[in-house]
Amino acid sequence: KIHKIMDMAISAGAPLVSLNDGAGARIQEGVSALAGYGGIFQRNTRASGVIPQISVMLGPCAGGAAYSPALTDFVFMVRETSQMFITG
Secondary structure (H helix, E strand, C coil), X not given: CHHHHHHHHHHHCCCEEEXXXXXXXXXXXXXXXXXXXXXXXXHHHHHCCXXXXXEEEXXXXXXXHHHHHHCCCEEEECCCCCEEECCC
């Protein structure tokens, strides 16, 4: 669903706004979760310089949930609530 929305925004030339709050992928989800993140990152880079990309961080975001916003044009964070950190 996320991939389709991103593709539609790129095709239409519409800004892409993402609302983020999550701990990233769990090891139990396996490789399929990583492939999903890879598709999001690919679309972030394809959209770069084509449409505005805005990320709103609503809580703690780890791993893949933090990598995509790092690729966007603007990141807004809720004071004293939002966090971004890498994992691995």
